Every structure is written in C-alpha cells, then in structure tokens.
Amino acid sequence: MVDVFAVADIIVKHIRTHYPQDVAIVGYYGSYLQGRATERSDLDFFFIPATARGRQVECQFIIDGISFDFWPIGWERAEGMAASEEWNTTIIADCELLYVRSEDDLARFMGLRETISNMGSESRAPDLIGKAESVLKDCLAGMAKMRLAESSKELSYCRTQAYEIVTDIFKSLGFLNQTYYKRMWGHYREQVRNLPIKPDQLDHYLDTIMFSVTPSEIMSACEKLIADTLGLISERQSSQVETRSYKRWMKGYFEEELGMMNKLLTACEKGHYETAFFVAIRLQDGIARTLYAAEKGRWPGIADLGEHRELYVRYGYPDLVALLDQTDFEPLRLAVLQLIEKLENHLKAEGVPLNRFGSVAEFESFYISRA
Template sequence: MQVTEAATLLIKKIEQDYRDDIAVVVMMGSHLYQDTHPKSDLDLYFIPKTERGYQLGFVFIMQGIGFDFWPISWERIERIAKREERITAIITEGKVLYHGTAADLERFNHYRLMALDKRDQKRLQHLAYKQLQSAQAVWFDCANASTTTEARRHAISALFHVVESLALFNGTTIKRGRGKLKTEILAMPFVPDGFERLYDAIFVSDQTGIIKQSMHDLIRSTRSLYERHHDRLPKEDFKSLATGFYEELINHYHKIERAVTINDAHTALYVAREIENELAWLFADSGTTPPELPDLIEAYDADHLDVIGQAAKQHQEMLVAYFTSRGVTFRMFENEEELEAYLVSL
C-alpha cells in the first residue's frame, strides 16, 4: 500500500461523515518534493470547523510507519501565519488536499499570504532579534555544559532559534529543515560570516570546547550581520516614534525610585536594563544617534542604591530635555478635570 493512499482514505472518511466538520486537510513534508524513501512518513494536518471535527485526529502505525493526523485550530494557524511559531512552512509550503467550502479554502489562502508577506520588514527584524535573544538564552546552558553530549544538545536547541531568526531577517521561511537546513540558509541573501564552518563544527566536532565556541561565534556573527544591515530598513521619523514613548517610560523611573526607597536591588537593576533596552529600540528604529545619558548599570551598587536613584533622576531629566529639543511633546494632565476635558474634546 502506498503511504499517500492513507490520505485518500482519510479524505474519503471526511467526505462521508465529517463534511461539515473539517475545513481543510493539508499535506506537508517529503512527499511534496518527491524526495521520499521506503520509510518516509506522511505529514498531514487538518483544521476543524466544529468540536466534533477534532474527534477525527489520531495517530497510528501502518506497515511500520508512523502517521499523525493532527488537528490544528484556525486561531493557531493565524498565530503561525504571524510568525509567532517556528513552523510557518506548514502553511506556506503545505498542499491543500481537501477543502470543505470555497470560503474555507479562501480563509486558508488568506493566512498563507499573510505568512508569505514580507512587506513589514521592521516587524520581521524585531522577531528575528527576539529569536536571536532566545538563542543566547539557550547558549548559556551550552556554555556551562560539562560534556560533549550536553554541549551538543544545547547547541542544537540554540540552532533552532538562530535559523528561524535568519529566516525572519531574510523575509522567508525554513521549508525543509534538518538535512536540508544548511543548504537553505546558505541560499539566503543575508548569511552570517563563517556560517557553514561554524554550523558544521557543531555537528562533527568531538571536542566540547569547539562546540561551545562555534555556537557562541555563530550567535555573535549573526548579531553582527544584523547590525551591518540594519540600515537597509526604512527609518521612521524620530518625532513620530517618540510621541507617546515617554508617557510609558516614566513609570520605569518611578519603579527605580520605589526600589531605592525599599532597598530592592533586584528591581532596580532589572528596570535599569529595561530602560536601556526600550531606548535602544527607539533610537535604532529611527536611525538616530542617542544622546549622552548617565549609565544606569554603571551606577548600580547593591549596597548603595541611592547612587542609581540619583543617576535615574538625572537620566530622566536629560531624556526629557532631549525629547523636547527634538519637538516631542508630552500629553500630561494635572487632575481628573483636565483628563475629562480632553476626553470631551475627542
């Protein structure tokens, strides 16, 4: 029996008993590319329209091959299309084998187009940075691994994030992955320096230190790539980006002030770094050189929090002065009457 015949049987069951319950059935994987072997599995998922539709999801083994006919909600499909999960290719590359109605197919194709849309380069770049940050977090475990096995285990986990980050930065998706992954990355327009060498070392080296260093260097090289090409994105006007920014940031200064008062060193340091991160995004997105501001992390001393407290006050005053010099205004109300008057004017 051909593996793909299993799909035919499943669709026949839908047409007979679940026509009103299933929106689409989608095939993924090696069968799409005619790149199979005798034990290639069949990757199928379906989108239910009713609670009853979920009952059709099941896993089984036939002729020694595992099958997973798994349900996935429209809500999750939308999240995947927005690149909130790493499995975007199940939408962009999947082949629709069945659709209940024309509206069902149209809805699926809408999410396919959404997943393929790379016009919002700024959003894709932000998502790329987030994935790279996740890779850095995982690399911490890699760096502390005591054996080659543990180092390789954590390096592979970090690689998942790095390759998804690169796909986002390049405005594309990982289509095949695994054994085809290196070829996919190398074919992208923007590739980190030394990618192939560092990537291969993680798989072939038997030395713990080399695996750790290769993963570290790959993350650093990827970050350098992003920094070099950040200017390829259109910059937004600083004034428009900064409008409304301080009205939210002011509460961070309040948190540092409170942390100093109650001697909460943890909060003081966390918030100081949060302020730095928020400002870094603002200035990077606008292509603006940031002004000289007090270094809040340098001012941090767990035993003398008053130092960071004073630095935060100075930081706030200087930032307000800078914003004002750039024509940024702040929406402030002295009391409820002023707020009410503003609401009336809307």
C-alpha cells in the first residue's frame, strides 16, 4: 500500500526548498482525513498558489496504480467555495493543512472558514435560497432535453440525464438547507436523508431513477422530484421576511414604461397585431413582476408558477393579453389608456415621485435644480 503521506512530504519539502514564497497553503481532505481510506484510495490534496510561479508545483501522477492529483485553487476560487459559489465547500471547511507560508496566509484561510461557519445564519438565507433556485434551472433544462431528445427512449441516455438532474437536486437541497456535503460520489443520499428540508418521496424517486430499466419511469421520477423541490423552494421563499417598498422598486418605472405603453397604443391605432402581441404580453407581465417585487421585496423566480400575476389582478389592472384580437383593436387601446391612468395613480398613492413635465423649459428647470 502506497504511503500517501510520504508522497505529500516530498512535495511539501520541495515547496519549502524551491517555492517558499510562491505557495501560500497546502492541504488535504477526503477519505484519509475522514478515516475511511481503502488500499485504492488516493490522497485528495491541493495548494493555493501565492504567485504565478507557484502554479508550477501542480502535478498529476500514478504510483503503484494509485493516482495523485496535486491541484491548484486560487484564492479567488477558495473564496467562492467559502461563499457557496461552488458546492464543494468541504474542501476549505474540512481540510487539514500541511504547509502554510505565513501567518497572514493562515489568517486569510481561517477567515474563509469563518465565512463557512456563518452559512446557517438568517442573513445568508435569501442568498442561499436564490442559489437553490438557480441550480434548479439546470434541472428544468435537463428535463426538457429528456423529453425532446430522439434518444429519450434509450436507457443509457435517460440514466445519464437523470444523473445530472439528481446531482443538481442534491446541490439545490444543500443550498436550501444552508449546509454543504462532506462526502461525494455515492454518499449524497445518506447526507440528504438527514436534512430537515427535502422531498417527502425522495427515496422513492431515487430508487426509481437508479434501479428502473424503463426510460419513461425514470423521466417521470425526475419530473416529480424537480416539482417537489420547486415547491420546497417556493415555501422557503414565502417564509422570508417581506420588505414592501414601492419607492425602491418603482422609482422611475412609470417614466420608462410609458414608452412601451405608447408603443402599444400606436400598434392598436395602426392595426399592427404582431407588435401589439409582443408589447402587450411583455408590458403586462413586466408590470406584474415589478408590483410583486415592490410588495415582496424580491423578484419572482422560477419557483413562482404565475403567482406574481395575482397582485396585478388584485389591484384591478386590465388584462391586456386577453384583449389581443387582430380583428378589433379598440378594446385593447382603451385598456391601455386605463392602464396608464391606473398605474400613475397607484404609484402616486404609494408615494413614488413621478418626473412628468409639460414643457422642455419645465424639465430644464428641474434638471438644473438637481445640481
């Protein structure tokens, strides 16, 4: 059995002798640190270069059938791991240091661990929920590929796509629970099982994905797993404190959107249905999303399955999209006029200042007076 630490000692000695100012940190993590290494285990070790020259110590090699990868992590990437920009946070959080260039390097590294220790705080919740949602976008794209691909009926293709989806689900659940995984490759499930927030049927879905030989069953399990995780994200988002502020989210909004409303009026007057179609839908959904942000303190995300439209309806705004009719533009034109008046009055009632002027001279006086 290869003495992996003897190998590490050779590398560290070389660094001390030839690269003492070029490498900031050397550390190892994984099976040897966790006491579960086997005779085939490699040593998971890395270094943080302090200079461009320091990257020269990188090396991949094999000794007696055991592979080694002594790989670099730049400070910027290490900071990203600590901030959960990547999900292999354990490399920074749970490693053992073999070499440290200076006290300053050690302090910087320990600062990263301090960031990780705050991962479960309330202040990190919005950011990590957002990351959980962002990861789920890849699941939705993967699901679409499974449904659309010509090879979707092939077991190998479905299992490969399902693997990517499940991996992203694990990432998403980690972020959603404001934690990270200490073990990879076949050990996610036992860690997810201990998380407080997870799909009720997680084990059932995973069993189907892993053991079924029927592509349609695998696709269905992936779809249900994504839907359940999406629901959990929505629940977490709804549990966050809402910060209602029209002045923050809608200052300048009316002045900008009036251009789109005027464009829609012109399309109605000229009978240009294609312009009316695209502008009406973009305008209505844009207002609905911005109203949601003003009321909730955040933009609706992919976990929002149309709920953001409820505020648009609640406040009595006209349904422009339903009024699209290539044979009769007049109802839509009148609705746009109603929308302009209603939105302006709504924002005024919420204390949002509107920069509306009757002449160029009035604008000039306003603009100059701001200085």
